[in-house]
Amino acid sequence: MTRESLPLVFAAGAVSAAIATVFAYRWKLNSSETECVEMVFLLSAMKLIINLPQWLVSLYNTNKDREFSTDDEMISMAVAIASQNVSEGSGGPFGCAIFERDIQTGKATIFSVGANRVVPLTNSTLHAEMIAIQFAQKKLKNFSMKGAKEGKEYVLCTSCEPCCMCLGGTMWSGVSELICSAAKDDAEKIGFIEGPVFPESYKQLEEMGMKVKREVKRKEGAAVLEKYGQTGVIYNG
Ligand SMILES: [Zn+2]
Structure with a gap:
């Protein structure tokens, strides 16, 4: 071992000790305390984790090879x-799916999904559209779609017309169409x-070149809102 490599060895040792401590705490603590430890760990690493619920990951996997060709199919x-x-x-009662469409054939496949996570992840920016946009761009390794x-273009389908934040997010996302x-x-x-x-x-x-279609299967989207309105948390009302 050289003199120069010593600080690196000490740094690696400190990181390992920190990780071991977190795992040791996790083993001993109940779930809410575990979340606190994870949060401290994440803050010290300055990282933010946005996760999809497991059922949505499964829904995506089940549909990822399906071919979509109409607006009705995509908005559904x-x-x-x-x-x-x-x-x-x-x-919350909001969902989003972004489709990758072949410009020549018009056939589309599901590319990214998002569901509202504001309350569970205590984050006012986690609307369905924002999550779907972030996953799509991560997948494309590009800041714009x-x-x-x-030969591909992207269609953002949302269960409800976007709020002011998501309208802005959609504008910068580079999608070709909003439904x-x-x-x-x-x-x-x-x-x-x-x-x-x-x-x-x-x-x-539209002036920027985006196609916009509103109120496609409006009744179905509105029914989800109505049902949620009976018992759900209205977090920004
Ligand atoms: Zn929104």
């Missing part, structure tokens, strides 16, 4: 995610606030 997937997020108790893969099920009014009817989103906002997206 976003609404199904919203509905299951409510029945599983894993977040526009032109990320030759929405429930309307802003449907979310606001049960007490959610969608923020400053106006008809001009959609016009701006």
Whole structure:
């Protein structure tokens, strides 16, 4: 061992000790205390973990080879995610699916998914659209979906018209098309606030070259909101 390598050895030893301590605590503590230890560990590493509920990972895996060719088929997937997020108790009544579509054939496959995780992960930015966009860009290893893969374009389907944050997120995401099920009014009817989103906002997206389709299967998306509105937490009302 050289003199120069000594600090490295000490650093590696300290990291191993920290990891061992965390595992030792996890073994001894109950679940809420374990979460605290993990949080301290994550803060010291300055990392943020966003996870999908297990049922959504399974839903994605079950559908990943399926071919989608119509707006109705694609939006139904976003609404199904919203509905299951409510029945599983894993977040708010909003779901999103991003599809990768072949520009030549028009055939699409599911590329990324998101479900609202605001309350379970105590994070106001974790709306379904924001999560689906982040996973899609991570998968593409690119900050924009526009032109990320030759011959492909991306369609964002959301179970409800985006709030002001998600409209902005959609604008920067590089998706070619936005398809929405429930309307802003449907979310606001049960007490959610969608923020400053106006008809001009959609016009701006269209002027940037994005296709926008609203109220596709609106009744189905609105029904999920209505059901959640009877008992669910309205976290920004
Ligand atoms: Zn949103």
